[in-house]
Each structure stands twice: as structure tokens, then as C-alpha cells.
Amino acid sequence: MMFFSKSCEYALRATLFLARNRDQKKTGVQYIAEELNVPMHYLNKVMQTLVKNNIVSSSKGRNGGFYLTDEEINLPLINVVHAIDGKDVFDQCGLGLKECSNAHPCPLHDDIKAYRENLKLALSENSIEVLSEGVSDGKTFLAN
Numbered sequence: 834m835m836f837f838s839k840s841c842e843y844a845l846r847a848t849l850f851l852a853r854n855r856d857q858k859k860t861g862v863q864y865i866a867e868e869l870n871v872p873m874h875y876l877n878k879v880m881q882t883l884v885k886n887n888i889v890s891s892s893k894g895r896n897g898g899f900y901l902t903d904e905e906i907n908l909p910l911i912n913v914v915h916a917i918d919g920k921d922v923f924d925q926c927g928l929g930l931k932e933c934s935n936a937h938p939c940p941l942h943d944d945i946k947a948y949r950e951n952l953k954l955a956l957s958e959n960s961i962e963v964l965s966e967g968v969s970d971g972k973t974f975l976a977n
Contacts, residue, residue: 841917843871844879846975848889848913851901852965853975859891859898869976879917886916901961910964911956923953 837845846869854860862880866873880899883889888908891899914922926933927945935942967973 837914837922838918840875840879840882841914841922843869843876844883844913844917845910846871847876847880847899848883848901848910848961849965849968850975851889851899852906852961853968855901855906859896859900861898865899882916883913886912888912888916906962907960909957910959910961911953913961914956923949 847865850865850869851860862877863873865880866876869876880889880891884891884899888905889899890902890905891897926939927941927949928939930939933939933942939945968975
């Protein structure tokens with residue numbers, strides 16, 4: 834099966850967390866890390882990558898932190914994946930083979946291809962805001 838990197842998982846969860854907590858204005862990385870049960874220093878590096886890719890905004894200082902603008906919250910969630918894992922993440926072999934294609938498939942190629950295409954479609958068609966709504970309603974979760 835294809836999985837995102839740990840950095841990408843943290844980025845997706847943190848972005849959705851910011852969307853869910855948008856009314857709090859700016860949120861510190863320590864608070865995000867504690868709420869999501871992820872390492873703070875690791876998350877801080879991930880968040881800086883999101884800021885550099887214009888997916889999340891930040892401000893420094895005493896009342897600083899991370900936040901989403903109106904424009905950012907309406908971005909498709911796939912932008913987070915592209916910023917962290919790159920655009921070719923959806924083309925990688927589910928078994929980790931270097932050469933896997935329609936012409937030279939691994940045993941799971943067709944099944945993983947369908948899964949990968951559905952996941953890519955869901956991340957492309959849904960904004961950060963839309964996917965955070967279930968979390969706000971308590972129907973979906975970002976932490977254990």
C-alpha cells in the first residue's frame with residue numbers, strides 16, 4: 834500500500850487542525866504538537882515548509898503562531914501533499930519497486946492504482962475547509 838511520509842501525515846493533520854481552530858486566530862506549534870501528539874521540533878520544520886509553500890501563514894512574536902487565511906483554507910488538501918512529499922508521490926509503486934508501470938506491473942499494481950487515483954481525486958476536489966468540517970463536528974478525528 835502507498836503511504837505518505839510521516840512529515841506529510843503531520844502536515845495534513847496540522848493543517849486540518851488549524852482549519853478546525855480557525856477562530857483562535859494564531860496557534861503556536863507547541864499547542865498543535867501537544868493536541869496532535871506529535872514531536873514539536875519535527876512539526877515546526879514541517880510547518881515552516883507549509884509556510885514557504887503558501888499553504889499556511891505564520892507570524893512571529895509573543896502573539897505569533899500559525900494560521901490560515903481565507904485563501905489558504907480554500908486550497909485543495911492535495912497542495913499539502915505536494916509541498917511535503919512532492920507531486921510524484923501518487924506515481925510510486927505500492928511495494929516500493931523502482932520500476933512499476935502498466936507495462937511492467939507489480940502484483941498489486943492495478944489495485945493500488947485505483948486506490949491511489951481515488952485518494953488523489955479526494956484530496957484534489959476537497960478544500961482544507963471542507964475536510965476539516967467533520968473534525969469540527971466530532972465525526973472525524975486528528976489524534977488518538
